[in-house]
Amino acid sequence: MTSQMLCKARKYEEIAEKVIKKEERPAFHFSPRTGWMNDPNGFSYYKGKYHMFYQYYPYDTRWNSMHWGHAVSDDLLHWEYVPAALAPDENYDKEGCFSGSAIALPDGRQLLIYTGVARKAQEDGTDCEIQTQCIAVGDGTNYEKYENNPVLDEKHIPEGSSKVDFRDPKVWKKEDGSFACVVGNRPADGSGQILLYSSLDGFKWEFVSVLAENRNRFGKMWECPDFFELDGKYILLVSPQYMQGKGLEYHNGNGTVCFVGDLDKSTNTFKEESNHAIDYGIDFYAPQTVIAPDGRRIMIGWMQNWDTVGLYSPEKKWFGQMSLPREISVKNGRLYQWPIRELEELREEKVVYHDVTVEGTMKLEGIKGRKIDLELELSAGEDSYKKFMLQFAQNEEHYTSVCFWPQESLLEIDRKFSGASKDTVHERKCQVNSYNGKLEMRVILDQYSVEVFVNHGEQVLSATLYTDPAAEGITFLTEGKVKMNVIKYDLQE
Template identity: 55%
Template sequence: MSDKLTKAREYEVKKEAMIPEEQRPLFHLTPRCGWMNDPNGFSKYNGKYHLFYQYYPYETVWGPMHWGHAESKDLITWEYLPCAMAPDGEADNFGCFSGSAIEMEDGRQLLVYTGVRKEEEEDGIVREYQTQCIAIGDGVNYEKYENNPVIGADSLPKGAGKFDFRDPKVWKENGKYYMVVGNKTEDKDGQILQYVSDDGIHWNYDKLVIKNNHRFGVMWECPDYFELDGKQVLLTSPQDMLPEELEFHNGNGTLCVIGELNKDGDFCEENCQAIDYGIDFYAPQTVLADDGRRLMIGWMQNWDTCGIRRDDFPWFGQMSFPREISLHNNKLIQKPAREIADYYGKRISRQNVLISDSASLSSIEGRCIDMTVNVRSSERTLSYNKFEIRFADNGKAYSTIEYDPVENIVKIDRKHSGSRRAIVHQRRCKVANNKGEITLRLILDRYSMELFINDGEQVMSMGVFTDVKAEGISFKANGEVLMDVTMHELEKK
């Protein structure tokens, strides 16, 4: 074990012991200490879910990337394991960037990641070189392959850029290992490349999976590629996007491309959509559960919103709640992992409540809840033009969810949540025209809100860093609505 890894492991144990449990979310994974970004190596190994993550243990800002590590039996309660990797190799001395994990034929766990090193070019400019590397271990300790990198610039196809080449996602199929990797071409366009291996160690270029053709952003990061409900799905996170109506927003976004494989095994796209329509969601990664469900977790943050933080917290960044994903009518459906029901506490239900102005309901409050609100007109014709849920409210700070049934738009807004920064505080999305009826399911967990619209047709996520004592929830309508509310308090078991 290198001195860098030993130091990181010793530091995180000491630092974690100093963080009060109540200063973290109840269920969303945060870094053991310091900084967290992309999920890495979301996988099953030895009967448990493993989740690695981009990690800088020493400060709550991005630094030389390590791999943090946690495991879970049920996707919800996570236990920290020792830091898995530090930037201590010749091929990764500037950082161990994002990647994935899989169990090998001999029972060991294979980590596939992007190693980053810096070199000075002939023109005197220092540039990053990104190559694909591996490490192999037993679920706790990992040894980097002595001949890293296993995929270098010499394995790139013509026109591929050698500086932005990262985030390998590995899987096994028909007795072989496959990997997709994000790349930015020499003419600054995103594309996803596929590689193949017989043993997970020696890799060869296979083919181009998809090219952006300058449609969605520039570099395509963090790809995931899998079969789902008879279709082929690619998830990726484009950088530097331009907005398109309310489907895609400026900056760093998420993209789900749905299609089919033709007789030659080539990907033919049929539909493109955003994955999450909120403020904070990036770099999702999936795993196939033993029962056949495809589960997804993302970084519930965004590079454009890193200024929204609690400066008094010894951690930064959290993962989303795990989501079950499926397809319906060639569109992505996302629902909270059903394991959440195992953590339900007190149940409170109110049916056919008439809201004509602003109202609070007895016992409907909290910051660790799973709440479903069904809203509909009180008459046959549309009886209202706006509905609002206000939460994390202490009379001064609050956040809101608004629904406009005329324009069919849902908006999330945290500008009054206590932030002193003029960063992204609002996001809107277009929803189905259901004649004023909508179902809004909120997962609140101390420092986050995830909104599942119409049984998972769309999701909007955001961090909320208002003091956890702000537990108020209220409802407001311009006009009249009928509302059903079912709320479960969430509790650690």
């Protein structure tokens, strides 16, 4: 039975959606039906459709009492909104339905597992928010919360672990038909840890092990874990809070880490071999993956930064967008990411330049736009060059840039002149693999974002943009001579 609170949200979003014009949204990046959106939730494939649930507050463009929004898609680029799936309408989740995931049950229903937040009185007379894991089951449109919620609470966590920071379950089906999930948590030392649970039916869950421990290396609480096997390795994705940078890695404060390693099946513990940032840009958090029907593992993340969420435009009726869905693979101990191949079906109006020599400042006829797929290959001319800069989303006043210094193999994304409402951290640098000035970049521009895929997806830099979508200029600037190949496609909606 649909609660009064959920009915209210569904009626509101249906009306509020109508005042948002299509051209005011991203063309092929997912945005909320109305109001506020953060983490992707329940990213899944069910009944022939991709499903995107998301952290959602329909009534304002600021974070507030978390609901679950819901949309479906055939191609991960064009989405159809369906009614909100969850509202914080029970005692165990009245402070919010926080992040979680989704899986199909053997009987054909879809199970949602999420974090319920409720304020409870403590033995010392104080009260605090307690987080538990809860489930709801439905048909792809309507979901009913389980009568025995919560299914995981403080009785299911290791002694001394936090019942306040215990959230974001990611579920999957094992080869034997049973279920497993990982949940983020904090042990007694205040660091982060990932807990592993198992279930025969998806309803009754048992603690298995502490899968991975932070030991105060990467921030504090590890949010939004995902754990899976890919290309012969086990991958753990986490989003740490309060993370300090290390060299040019991990400078987003609330950022992302990919751990590559193996699983000790005798102890159900993850054996880490390497780690790196998932995204080297400004805006990327809480990624979640799904297995497509053809076997690809596809990842999507919230294309935003908790430190810069105040830069939104108050007149807009929506806030928050997802990254491009990315096909992921593992090569040489790294996570490679590449735009889903479905994006290539949106290409039109191809423009090609071969062996262009850029010296100083140059524009190329036909190379402009805000909904484009731009491929660049750089190399040194007769002599090495000192700097290459690509400026885009450009008009007389604003632009965003990607800058490459070949001698240091440094790449920087910079949006400080993009027209944001206030000055803050708008730059990120990363080390890239380059030899003799050679670098390959694929730059995807949408109305309000840019994603730069470096060296066939070895690294990605993502950022939201605050420039008028009519700013379509693109300029190339160099110190020294650069040889350049360019392919540009417009991307249709």
